[in-house]
Amino acid sequence: MAEITLVRQHDIHLTEAEKEIARRAMFGYVDGLGERGQKQWRRLWNRMFKLEPGEMMHIQTNLPRSGPYHRRHMKIEQTVFEAQERFQIFDQFLYWVKVGAGWVTWAAGPSGGVVPIPRSISYATADQDEFQQFHEQVMGFLRGPHAARYLWPHLKNGAADEMMDSILMGFQE
Structure with missing residues (x-):
């Protein structure tokens, strides 16, 4: 929106x-x-x-969201989730992705420190323009230096990055 x-x-x-x-x-x-x-x-x-x-x-x-674009993005997330080794619960994976991509609101935590609170990507809160921005931030995070190595900790010497590349290239990302 x-x-x-x-x-x-x-x-x-x-x-x-x-x-x-x-x-x-x-x-x-x-x-x-x-x-x-x-x-x-x-x-x-x-x-x-x-x-x-x-x-x-x-x-x-509130600009309408493209259903096909949304479904494609969600399929990418689902495919990465199913291939990775760290998370058992999709919502926890999605929170991690949102935090890594910077799709958060920063707020005071219970002890006074600053904590990230993942933002919603619901149709009501993120129109097409915002969802495209979210998608780009997620792709940047997934292609960045940390995501693949964290999701596939047993893969060494660039193999984790190759794993991420093979998944994202399947979606022309």
Whole structure:
């Protein structure tokens, strides 16, 4: 989900004619779906035009996620999980991958130290853009210097990296 904070600029002033041109462009090019959606879309733009200089507005958007992209990513994770030797439970593996990829929120731990809390990748919390970012971070972690050696501790002299490469290359990663 993309979160956008808008701020009304101090040095830009639009005339009513310029505002009307912008409204016509936005309501003609893109419009809300159905009567309710159209009212909500117009209400949003009217509120933006009424902002005072320095006043802010926060918008959340949710772009649909690509089902095939999501399934492909999950298949990659499942394939790595099934081939590795460290984890018996998939959720624990997924938490480890999220932490390794940096897909976390940092928070104070119970003893006062800072701990990583894995972020959600649910459809409601991570739209397509965010999920693509997550995927890229995971691929970077899996291809990095630590993941393969940890997942296959008995493999030495680059064999663990070769194991990871063989899995990821099967997905053109």
